[in-house]
Amino acid sequence: MHRKAIKLIPESHEIRIEWLYNHAQLLDSRFEKTSNLSDLSEVILVEQKRVNLTPKGHEAMPARLYNLGISLQLSFERTGDLTDLAEAISAQQKAVNLTPEGHADMPSRLNNLGISFQSHFERTGDIADLAEAISAKQKAVNLTPEGHADMPMYLNNLGNSFESRFDRTGDLTDLAEAISAKQKAVNLTPEGHTDMPIWLNNLGSSFESRFERTGDIADLVEAISAQQKAVNLTPECHADMPMWLSNLGNSFESCFGRTGNITDLAEAISAQQKAVNLTPEGHAGMPKWLNNLGISFESRFGRTGDIADLAEAISAQQKAVSLTPEGHADMPMYLNNLGISFESRFERTGDIADLAEAISAKQKAVNLTPEGHADMPTRLYTLGNAFESHFAHTKDLSDIHMAISNYHQAATQVIGPPSICLQAALSWASLSEKFHTSDVLDAYQTAISLISHVAGLEQTIQTRFNNLIKWSNLSISAAAIALSYKEVEKALEWLEQGRCLIWNQISNLHNPLDDLKAQDPALANYFLELSDALHHSGLRTKLNKIDIEITMKEKMSLQDEALAHIKISQDWHQALAKIRQIPNFKNFLQPPQVSDLLSYLPTAGPVIIINVHKTHSDALALISGIGTPYHIPLENFSYQQAYDLQQNMHFYLSSHGVRLQDSESKTRGMQYEKNTGIIYEILGQLWTNLVKPILDQLKFLCPLLKFSRIWWCATGPLTFLPIHAAGIYSPGSSISEDCLSSFAVSSYTPSVGALIERTRNIHKTNCLSSKILLVNPNTPGLQSIPGTKKEVEAISKLSKGKISVLCLQKDDASLNQVKQKMKSYNWIHFACHATQTVKNPLQSGLHLHNGKLELLEIIKTKIDTANFAFLSACQTATGDEELMEEAVHLAAGMLAAGYQGVVATMWSIMDQYGSEIAQDFYDILLNDETHSRKNRLDSSEAAYALHEAIQHFQKRHGISEKVLCASVPYVHFGL
Numbered sequence: 001m002h003r004k005a006i007k008l009i010p011e012s013h014e015i016r017i018e019w020l021y022n023h024a025q026l027l028d029s030r031f032e033k034t035s036n037l038s039d040l041s042e043v044i045l046v047e048q049k050r051v052n053l054t055p056k057g058h059e060a061m062p063a064r065l066y067n068l069g070i071s072l073q074l075s076f077e078r079t080g081d082l083t084d085l086a087e088a089i090s091a092q093q094k095a096v097n098l099t100p101e102g103h104a105d106m107p108s109r110l111n112n113l114g115i116s117f118q119s120h121f122e123r124t125g126d127i128a129d130l131a132e133a134i135s136a137k138q139k140a141v142n143l144t145p146e147g148h149a150d151m152p153m154y155l156n157n158l159g160n161s162f163e164s165r166f167d168r169t170g171d172l173t174d175l176a177e178a179i180s181a182k183q184k185a186v187n188l189t190p191e192g193h194t195d196m197p198i199w200l201n202n203l204g205s206s207f208e209s210r211f212e213r214t215g216d217i218a219d220l221v222e223a224i225s226a227q228q229k230a231v232n233l234t235p236e237c238h239a240d241m242p243m244w245l246s247n248l249g250n251s252f253e254s255c256f257g258r259t260g261n262i263t264d265l266a267e268a269i270s271a272q273q274k275a276v277n278l279t280p281e282g283h284a285g286m287p288k289w290l291n292n293l294g295i296s297f298e299s300r301f302g303r304t305g306d307i308a309d310l311a312e313a314i315s316a317q318q319k320a321v322s323l324t325p326e327g328h329a330d331m332p333m334y335l336n337n338l339g340i341s342f343e344s345r346f347e348r349t350g351d352i353a354d355l356a357e358a359i360s361a362k363q364k365a366v367n368l369t370p371e372g373h374a375d376m377p378t379r380l381y382t383l384g385n386a387f388e389s390h391f392a393h394t395k396d397l398s399d400i401h402m403a404i405s406n407y408h409q410a411a412t413q414v415i416g417p418p419s420i421c422l423q424a425a426l427s428w429a430s431l432s433e434k435f436h437t438s439d440v441l442d443a444y445q446t447a448i449s450l451i452s453h454v455a456g457l458e459q460t461i462q463t464r465f466n467n468l469i470k471w472s473n474l475s476i477s478a479a480a481i482a483l484s485y486k487e488v489e490k491a492l493e494w495l496e497q498g499r500c501l502i503w504n505q506i507s508n509l510h511n512p513l514d515d516l517k518a519q520d521p522a523l524a525n526y527f528l529e530l531s532d533a534l535h536h537s538g539l540r541t542k543l544n545k546i547d548i549e550i551t552m553k554e555k556m557s558l559q560d561e562a563l564a565h566i567k568i569s570q571d572w573h574q575a576l577a578k579i580r581q582i583p584n585f586k587n588f589l590q591p592p593q594v595s596d597l598l599s600y601l602p603t604a605g606p607v608i609i610i611n612v613h614k615t616h617s618d619a620l621a622l623i624s625g626i627g628t629p630y631h632i633p634l635e636n637f638s639y640q641q642a643y644d645l646q647q648n649m650h651f652y653l654s655s656h657g658v659r660l661q662d663s664e665s666k667t668r669g670m671q672y673e674k675n676t677g678i679i680y681e682i683l684g685q686l687w688t689n690l691v692k693p694i695l696d697q698l699k700f701l702c703p704l705l706k707f708s709r710i711w712w713c714a715t716g717p718l719t720f721l722p723i724h725a726a727g728i729y730s731p732g733s734s735i736s737e738d739c740l741s742s743f744a745v746s747s748y749t750p751s752v753g754a755l756i757e758r759t760r761n762i763h764k765t766n767c768l769s770s771k772i773l774l775v776n777p778n779t780p781g782l783q784s785i786p787g788t789k790k791e792v793e794a795i796s797k798l799s800k801g802k803i804s805v806l807c808l809q810k811d812d813a814s815l816n817q818v819k820q821k822m823k824s825y826n827w828i829h830f831a832c833h834a835t836q837t838v839k840n841p842l843q844s845g846l847h848l849h850n851g852k853l854e855l856l857e858i859i860k861t862k863i864d865t866a867n868f869a870f871l872s873a874c875q876t877a878t879g880d881e882e883l884m885e886e887a888v889h890l891a892a893g894m895l896a897a898g899y900q901g902v903v904a905t906m907w908s909i910m911d912q913y914g915s916e917i918a919q920d921f922y923d924i925l926l927n928d929e930t931h932s933r934k935n936r937l938d939s940s941e942a943a944y945a946l947h948e949a950i951q952h953f954q955k956r957h958g959i960s961e962k963v964l965c966a967s968v969p970y971v972h973f974g975l
Helices: 002-007 014-034 037-053 061-079 082-098 106-124 127-143 151-169 172-188 196-214 217-232 241-259 262-278 286-304 307-322 331-349 352-368 376-394 397-411 418-434 440-454 461-471 474-484 488-498 501-509 514-519 521-538 552-579 594-599 639-655 678-698 716-720 752-766 786-799 815-822 855-860 881-886 890-896 911-927 939-957 961-967
Strands: 607-612 617-622 630-633 708-714 744-748 771-776 804-809 827-831 845-848 851-854 868-872 901-905 970-974
Touching (some): 151 172, 151 196, 172 196, 172 552, 196 241, 241 286, 262 286, 286 331, 331 352, 352 376, 376 418, 397 418, 397 440, 418 440, 418 474, 440 488, 461 501, 474 607, 488 607, 501 890, 594 752, 607 716, 607 752, 617 678, 639 678, 639 716, 708 716, 716 881, 771 815, 827 911, 845 855, 851 855, 855 890, 868 890, 890 970, 911 961, 939 970
Parallel strands (some): 744 970, 771 827, 868 901
Antiparallel strands (some): 617 630, 845 851
16 A cells, blocks of 8 residues: 555655655564565665655755665675675765764764674775774764763774774774773663663673683673673564574683583583574574584584584584675684684594595685784684694695694784784794704794783783793793704893793883983883883783672773773883884893893802703803803703602692691791601702702802802792702701802892893992881781791891881781881881782782782882892792792792892791891891991892801701701892
């Protein structure tokens, strides 16, 4: 009836146009209910007629073009026909161009134009479309007044485009912008609003994308929470339900990958199977749902070994590929995932035909991926895996060359996930090493240069430490290879670049920039401001998964902090690039070269770096005045020996009641119980197999005078062993000549860079008059430590009349008071409980009256006048076994805060002896003719004072297991 009535009205009559509009509305409503494409096709024909009948310049033309564009966009979403999309963009662009500025409909027209551009990008991969989409959507948001009902929609759509650009370029700023916009959309939408599921689903997808990039489990918790809410709020018959379910399934599959919980995988497959079942044939989204389902089936095969799952995976992924038109932007992803499943089946069945299919699919994926795409490293890496698998079957060396080539290309891509690039570099290095190709050193150089990107400055310090766990031993392996090629200087540089990365980053952010200030004061001050902001952003607290119930406004605030952090990091790197363009500043804050490391070595003795690797162990001796590192092969000391000694030491201390990590015993630490002889054996082996061979070699270079110094820089299991106490000890005897302490005063340094930073700056703090802060809290909930009161009273008495002393005891030793006084007292002495926290080493700390002064808090406190810290507490130099090369302990934290030197303990100390050793230490510094200075404490004499205090203690009590256990844990760090 409606069609017949329209035909009776003359074409040029305005009423005919209005009736056409009403007819289109009826058809559109029917399409929404039935999803019948014939209705939508008729809507488009009717809308086109309305446009054709509208005279040029008519005020209704923009609206009619806009409506036509919306219908064409909807048709594309259902059919995937690019012609519809091109016509949609054309109509919507004309609508925007014809809409006068300030018109109320301009935001909605810009928003939908942006949606069409984004759809075109998703189909073709043309990044120019994405730039147009973001531009249009950003204008829509900017033109929309606060409180407008459409603002959540515009924000959500803008967020989608930012996320798409992240997917293409890998720029975390875009992903942070996406999350921020989508969180605002959710926050502005009232409960019960029909669009809430859309915003929640999209927000969840962004969080899942960030989890895939950063590995932060809190993002995955947020993703699942938002996506589950979206599904719960949506009726099953809703057209978007398949998308919601598939995305929720993706997040559950990611959760399985992190936790290994098979229940998560079952949830993933259930949701993704429902998504496929609910999707009508011919729907443009079907390939994506099938691809996602296939990934989950392949993951379950990897867990259960059920070949039926692999068959399901391949079937789903082959359908995804076959349903995807040529030129579609997602085709490379579908092909790559199909290739992974074929390779998995080959690994199970040995059928070489499957591996051929895998290589074919992955190669096509690489060929179809545009240059500069963020997924290129992943696709090259998986193709390399397939060629490596092919070699294992065929023994054809051409496969190895292809694997190395693809790993090389993956590792050296400018854009892409740093962790994938680093994994590719290590695979490249491993094959090059195994097959003796000439590029093995290039491969390791690439890997070492990538490690800082895995723990980038845009991340919090905690995230950086977490990300380094997997790669903790990289520098040791690289150095071992370099040494096997006689590349001694390269080994030293790689050890410096790959170890103590976080401390080096903190040091760079605290660089005083004196030379730059003389050259360009404005740029220097700007860079200092950025460095300070970046340092504090890195110390922020991230959302924990237990915090999932905090309000959306609080989550938005945290997201704003994360976005600001990323932008500060980008500004800092841009400023750094500008500084390096200044003459003579080309190497500013670049990793130090050997010449830099050797220029500021301490003159009092050598620095010994010990690299223990499973292939061989080596020492590098750095000696002031000798222009090259000296290589000392350790033929009688292996990684296995170091590991066994570490385990024996751990067992020995545990059996003697020594408080180990994460425990808070009732005393300051150790409760000695019985003699076993193990400690004599450990110290003896360290002397015979490790230290004495090094000393013997050093005698050829620089004959050691008695009490000259050695700085030890250990790696791997050696970081937990008392190298400074190596020697042959006998019960009841005096210290023998076969002990390191008879030859030299030992100190430790986390890295060579940390030491030379102090040799450059020692004059800045050591010439100041000394003010010592004594901290002796009585921590509620922890038993009092009787010896600490005696300890601080003795130090106070020794200092009286010579240096300024402030003693904070009991409730005066509060967190705020101690942090405030640390800024004005250049020496600090803590006599208290301490704990080392394994699960989160940055929460390790010193227990004060009203809380714990955590390592993270110490790092925040950059003290310009800091000189020396004595940590008379338990395990303050105990690192984290998962991060051996990062020196994550309180002593290193004090060095990062600016202290020139630190006395700390490797394990728990005996309270009855702690005060005795501390008192001797200060007595030597204040009263000994050799080491005392008028009216000040000299930190450069601290290592000598500790050395003598320990020797006095051992002579006073005689050598025994108990005495060694009480005295050996004391160590000196720094100058």
